[in-house]
Amino acid sequence: MEQKLKLLSNNERQRILRFRKWEDRQRSLLANIAVRRRLQILLQEPINPSSIERDQKGRPFLKNFRNWQGDFNLSHSGEWIISGITTNGKIGVDVEQIQSIDLSVSELCFTQEEKAYLYSLPTKDQLSFFYEIWTLKEAFVKTIGQGLLFPINSVGFDMNKWTQNKITISSTTLSFHHFLFQLYRLEPNYIVAVCTNLRHVSDLEIQILDRSDIL
Template sequence: MINLYGINISACTDDNINLLKRLISDERKAKMEKFLFKEDSIRCLLGEIIARYAISKDLNIKNEDISFKTDSFNKPYLPIADKSVLYNISHSGEWVVCIISDKPCGIDVELIKQADFGIAKRFFSQNEYESLMSQPEHYRTRYFFMLWTLKESYIKADGRGLSLPLDSFSINIGSDRICVSAKDNNNLSNCFFSQFEIDNSHIVSVCSKEDNIPDNICLVTVQDILNTLR
C-alpha cells in the first residue's frame, strides 16, 4: 500500500481553519501558535490534518483513535496491532503533501525559486554537482530542485534524518528512471523514486521501498477532510 495526497493552503479560509483545528492534537495547536506568519501556521495545521485524513481514509480508522508516535530518529509512524503504518509530510509554498505506506517512504515538495548553487557545491555529491552544472543555464534552477527534493525524499525514507549526510549518497536522474548510489545503503536498499510537478512552480519527489508508486497525487479539499474526519 502506498498513497499520495496533497492540499493547497489557499483552501484554508478563517472559518475552515477553526473547523480543522478541532480535529488535530493539542500539541499541534500549540505549535501553530508559535509561528509569526499566518501561512506558516496554516502549513503546520494542514501537515497533521492531511496525515490524519490519509490514515482515516486508507485504513478506516476514526480520527479520535489516531495517536501518532515517533521512533528514535523522530520519524513519525502509527502503531496498529502487529504492524506499523508509516507516513511522511512535507510543505513548501502553496502545497502540503503526504505519503502513507506500510514500507519505508519519504516525500518532499519545494517551491521553485532562485537557487543557491553554492549549497549544491558544498552539500551535494561530486557527481550530482557536475550533473547540475552541465545543465543548460535556463534549466539549472529547476534541475537543482529536482535533485534537492529527491535527496530529501531519500533521507526521509531512510529514517536517520540529519545523521545521514547529503553527500553520502548520489542521485542519478536518467532518461527512463531515477536511481541512487550510496556509501551505506543498509537502511534503504532497492528503493524506488517518482517525481511530479504538482503545478508549474512546485516539484514533488517520492522515495519508497515499494515500486508501485502512484502516477499522481490525490488532491484533497477541505470538504473531503471534514467529511472523512468529523
C-alpha cells in the same frame, strides 16, 4: 485554527507553533488533518487527532495502533500539501517551490558527480535540476527516518542513469539500493518527490491537495 490545534498532542501542537509564519502553521495543521482523514478511511476506525505523533528525529507516526504496519509522510510548500501513505513499508515525500537561490549551496548537499552534472547544464536548466535532486534527497532522508543532521551529500544519484530518465542511487552507496523514486511537477514552479522501500510504486497512495480541499 486555534480550536483544531487544541485537539492535537502537545508535542505536535508545539511543533506547529514553532513556525514563525502563520501560513506555515496553517499548512502544517492542514497536512495533519488531511492525512488523519485518509488514515481513518484506510483503517475504518476513528483516529484521535492526538494519535499522530513525532519521533525524536521529527518523523510522524501513528500512536497506539498496533496492527498498523504501514507508514505515512507529509510535506507542504506554498499552497500545496502532500501526503503519502502506504499500508506496508516506508515512504517519504517532499514538495518544494522553485525559487531563485545561490547554487553554490550544492557544495553542501550534492556529490561530486551531481555537481558536475549541474554545472554542465545550460544556465536556464540548472535551478530546476537543483530542486529535483534536493527534493529527492529530502524524500529519501524522510523514508529512512533520519533528521536534519543526516549528511545528504553522502548519498547521490547516478547521473548516467539520470540521462536515461531513471532515478537510481549511485553504486557507491550500496546499502541504500532498494529504494524507488518518483518525481512530479505541480504547476511550472513546484516539484514533488516520493521515495519508498517498496518494490512497486503502485502500492503507494499519494494525495496532492491545496487548502481548499481540506477546509
